[in-house]
Amino acid sequence: MIAAPPGELLRAPLFHTPRNPFQDSSALESFSDGGLLIRDGRVAGCGDYAALRAANPGVATVDLRGGFLLPGFIDTHTHFPQLRVLGGLGRSLLDWLEHRALPEEALMADHSHACCVAKRFVHSLVSHGTTAALVFGAHFAPATAALLEAADAAGVRMAAGQVLSDRNLRPELHQAPERAYRESSLLIERFHRRRRLIYAVTPRFALSASEAILEVCQTLLREHEGLLFQTHLNENVREIAEVARLFPWASDYLAVYERFGLGRTGAVMAHNIHPTAFELERLASSGAAVAHCPCSNAALGSGLFPLRHHLNAGVRCALGTDVGGGTGFGMLKEALQAYLLQRIAPDGMLLHAGHLLYLATLAGAEAMGLRDETGDFRPGKSADFVYIRPPAESPLAAVLEREQNPVGTLAAIFTLAGSESIREVRIEGSVVYRSDEGGTR
């Protein structure tokens, strides 16, 4: 991490969504000759460069024209131990878990391996422009600590927690409820609210959690303020049927979590591809958010996400990459996939670039309770941003030479920009990643 200078004015075209474009058609703001004024790591101004220049004559300008400034991306669902199982195509959820993901997750018992993966995982986040993430840790407390230490060392904004399960996985991934409580409590004490870290209580899913483990989650949330909660919900039809068999008293999948007070503000439920109308109604009134993971949903054949039904019911939605059920770390790609699947989903929505930017930034901040801190360039927020500049010979550079319309420019970035175009990433004004034509320095 490179410390930020006390004040600077960055000059480049910029985009952000300070409001929700699903509710406000003017939510996308763009400045073709934009300025982002940063003071002590916070956004002090955002708008036309010339006006900011005139009003702040003593501040040095950093000329970044040729590229674009966007708020840092926020990934609301991803699994740290699954980095090395990305690309396992051809399986559905339960089969994929058993044969591909869980054997790899068991390797997290080896602490030196976990430390190595943790560093690579955090580097993969920032090198794709992700400045905040809600992450499933490992089933092992030391490996989860390694992840949180790596995030803290890199300065990344992260909420994560030890994954809790006590049945139906592999025996080495199970914890007795007492141990789950003890280990989680120690991790909370050590990491919760340390700099940019938040602890997230993380039962894997109802399928691998007994009532006793869910009670532990409830107790942890009662005992500590400001924790987040994350789990999976309604991802796959076989999973849903199995949950119904395991919890015969529950009227639906969500009711399992609700029984223990876990459907609440600060909860992020991953996937929710197959909800009932009644579940959506309750999610909306509880304040819980849903992490939509379109790459994973397609790769595992889990289904098409009913975005319109979620939004009509008033459920907050953000985006997640779901490494390694998904296809990588790129939130630009994830947002593009959301667009593509909505184009073919029954009752799908036609998303424009402003929707994609919101889903990849401010929506994530809202889901993680960070709305006042990050997600857009409103003054007072942390200066968390991505500088995107396509390589000179790339198709994106060619498209942008021709494109004059800001919405078209942003759409081209979502369609064509990969990690090769991510040149600099900053959190609270400090550089957490920088590259030159493919190399990292």
Ligand SMILES: [Zn+2]
């Ligand atoms: Zn997941």
